[in-house]
Amino acid sequence: MTTLDTNDPAADPEVQTSVFAASPNEHKAHTVQQVFKIGFLAVTLLLLIPAAAILGVLVFKGAPGLTWEFLTTKPTDNGAAGGISTALVGTVWMTGVALAFSLPLGVAAAIYLSEYARDNWLTRTINVAIVNLAGVPSIVHALFGIGAFVYFLEFGKSVLAAGCTLAVMTLPVVIVSTRESMQAVPQAFRDACWNMGATRWQTIWKVVLPNSGSGILTGLILVVCRAVGETAPIMFTGAVFFRQFYASGLFDKSMALSYHLFSVSMHVKDVPEHVPYTVALTLILVVLSMNAVAIYFRMKLRGKKKW
Amino acid sequence: MVTPTEPLAAPPAHEVILKVKDLSISYDGKTALSGVNFEVRRNEIFGIIGPANSGKTSFLRALNRMDEFQHRMRVQGQITFAGRDISSIRNLYALRRMIGVVFPLPVGLPLSIYDNVALAPRLTGVRNKAELDDVVERCLTRAALWDEVKDRLTSLGSLLSGGQQQRLTIARALSQQPEMLLLDEFSIAVDPVTTMRIEEVLKELKDEMTIVLVTNLVQQARRLADRTAFFLNGSCVELGDTERMFTGGATDQRTIDYLEGRFG
Ligand SMILES: Nc1ncnc2c1ncn2[C@@H]1O[C@H](COP(=O)(O)OP(=O)(O)OP(=O)(O)O)[C@@H](O)[C@H]1O
Ligand SMILES: [Mg+2]
Numbered sequence: 001m002t003t004l005d006t007n008d009p010a011a012d013p014e015v016q017t018s019v020f021a022a023s024p025n026e027h028k029a030h031t032v033q034q035v036f037k038i039g040f041l042a043v044t045l046l047l048l049i050p051a052a053a054i055l056g057v058l059v060f061k062g063a064p065g066l067t068w069e070f071l072t073t074k075p076t077d078n079g080a081a082g083g084i085s086t087a088l089v090g091t092v093w094m095t096g097v098a099l100a101f102s103l104p105l106g107v108a109a110a111i112y113l114s115e116y117a118r119d120n121w122l123t124r125t126i127n128v129a130i131v132n133l134a135g136v137p138s139i140v141h142a143l144f145g146i147g148a149f150v151y152f153l154e155f156g157k158s159v160l161a162a163g164c165t166l167a168v169m170t171l172p173v174v175i176v177s178t179r180e181s182m183q184a185v186p187q188a189f190r191d192a193c194w195n196m197g198a199t200r201w202q203t204i205w206k207v208v209l210p211n212s213g214s215g216i217l218t219g220l221i222l223v224v225c226r227a228v229g230e231t232a233p234i235m236f237t238g239a240v241f242f243r244q245f246y247a248s249g250l251f252d253k254s255m256a257l258s259y260h261l262f263s264v265s266m267h268v269k270d271v272p273e274h275v276p277y278t279v280a281l282t283l284i285l286v287v288l289s290m291n292a293v294a295i296y297f298r299m300k301l302r303g304k305k306k307w
Numbered sequence: 308m309v310t311p312t313e314p315l316a317a318p319p320a321h322e323v324i325l326k327v328k329d330l331s332i333s334y335d336g337k338t339a340l341s342g343v344n345f346e347v348r349r350n351e352i353f354g355i356i357g358p359a360n361s362g363k364t365s366f367l368r369a370l371n372r373m374d375e376f377q378h379r380m381r382v383q384g385q386i387t388f389a390g391r392d393i394s395s396i397r398n399l400y401a402l403r404r405m406i407g408v409v410f411p412l413p414v415g416l417p418l419s420i421y422d423n424v425a426l427a428p429r430l431t432g433v434r435n436k437a438e439l440d441d442v443v444e445r446c447l448t449r450a451a452l453w454d455e456v457k458d459r460l461t462s463l464g465s466l467l468s469g470g471q472q473q474r475l476t477i478a479r480a481l482s483q484q485p486e487m488l489l490l491d492e493f494s495i496a497v498d499p500v501t502t503m504r505i506e507e508v509l510k511e512l513k514d515e516m517t518i519v520l521v522t523n524l525v526q527q528a529r530r531l532a533d534r535t536a537f538f539l540n541g542s543c544v545e546l547g548d549t550e551r552m553f554t555g556g557a558t559d560q561r562t563i564d565y566l567e568g569r570f571g
Pocket of ligand 2: 363
């Protein structure tokens with residue numbers, strides 16, 4: 001902890017007349033500032049503990065079971081034995097479908113809201129609606145998914161229906177994160193382009209979008225995290241409890257990791273103790289590996305000062 | 308059949324490129340400028356001086372229809388540019404291409420220096436590399452920036468120094484090949500030496516285009532402008548030949564006071 005210069009002649013005769021000697025008020029302000037700094041640091045460290053604990057336990061208990069064989073063989077005995085390959089592949093499929101729909105649609109909506117829509121009551125209502133949509137419980141999205149995709153659009157219980165449900169659920173985060181990063185591009189850039197005779201789209205394409213990459217990547221990362229992790233939205237729309245086949249196509253059902261984790265933790269009998277931990281660890285690794293590229297590019301973008 | 312040739316009317320002494328009639332500008336119903344009437348001649352430098360809040364920037368905004376994206380801004384009256392009432396122009400992209408603008412704060416777009424200057428031609432569909440190279444070199448040279456940046460055309464324009472960015476902004480405006488160039492206090496963020504260099508450039512540019520120069524520096528108006536308008540609190544108080552205005556020819560007492568630095 002640093003201290004300020006004082007006027008204590010005993011401590012240092014030279015500073016007695018120093019103009020840099022701190023007044024009582026400055027001492028107090030400085031102390032308060034140090035206390036706050038340490039306080040915030042403590043809170044941050046405290047919050048890291050549960051995260052580190054979870055990861056530690058998963059690695060400690062789950063890592064030994066995490067073998068190539070476990071990942072690539074099909075489950076048997078309702079998941080109590082064998083590997084998790086069908087669940088792993090199913091999760092990748094569903095996440096891929098979710099991304100394929102929610103990223104382009106979300107970015108398009110964000111472009112409209114940020115760059116085209118006028119600031120009127122309708123736009124404001126839409127913005128509030130989007131934020132609230134992000135807070136709708138996933139079970140509600142699940143029910144919507146059944147009604148809309150499984151029955152109304154007649155996708156049946158399928159990877160496609162599950163992926164679409166995940167897409168609807170994650171659209172708001174893509175829209176919000178993309179819109180925020182577009183709003184962070186200074187208005188002066190747009191004015192300059194428009195004044196040169198550029199259309200709105202030319203301006204978006206040349207100046208706004210290239211500088212919104214980090215928001216789009218953030219959206220992508222959030223979509224992957226939720227799509228891989230959520231159980232409720234896929235449980236009724238495309239994921240099955242146990243199946244030894246890979247999905248034959250978008251209209252087929254499949255196992256999924258999150259649902260599988262739920263089953264082996266709660267329902268299946270005679271599961272070896274380490275299996276739920278290994279499945280959970282796999283889940284986290286899938287999220288990380290699917291996000292690795294996005295995280296890498298986001299770090300690169302963030303480090304580069306562009307104006 | 309031979310059509311008899313009409314006897315040519317004597318060409319007007321000055322060709323008018325911009326005509327402003329009863330122009331009023333307001334923001335949210337609050338008037339910023341009213342009752343402005345004058346003409347700007349082709350190939351002149353038209354100076355506008357006046358203290359803060361006199362409506363100079365608002366005037367420039369009206370000229371290339373920036374009211375379209377300042378949704379609180381209302382423009383009334385008639386502005387005729389190159390023979391067309393600009394409120395009737397649908398193709399505002401063309402209007403804005405014909406009018407280059409340079410604002411007080413330089414805007415280097417977050418593109419490479421090259422791309423900054425090549426942007427306008429590219430927007431109009433030019434793809435030919437040699438042609439673009441040519442435009443970039445010519446405009447940067449005219450804006451007195453070429454020598455400083457010719458070895459790093461690929462670095463970001465938005466990371467140049469303020470004075471360099473302002474010259475980049477001017478180069479970009481020139482790359483549009485505008486009929487008219489609007490400059491709003493361009494020298495605020497620029498050092499005196501660079502300012503002088505840009506002023507020399509403007510004098511040359513006059514042969515190719517019409518320049519409307521808003522400036523806080525009355526001496527700059529005196530150095531550059533052929534005619535000068537004095538704006539005060541939202542109206543055009545006086546307009547006249549610059550040299551005459553600065554050599555005792557000003558008629559309005561407020562203009563005289565302003566020129567002598569008694570207020571503003
Ligand atoms: N975008 C805007 N929204 C609302 N009011 C504005 C806006 N721009 C300008 N005004 C108002 O219009 C009036 C004239 O402003 P303007 O910027 O045209 O003055 P100016 O002569 O350019 O001043 P300065 O020399 O300080 O640049 C001011 O009262 C200002 O508050
Ligand atoms: Mg101004």
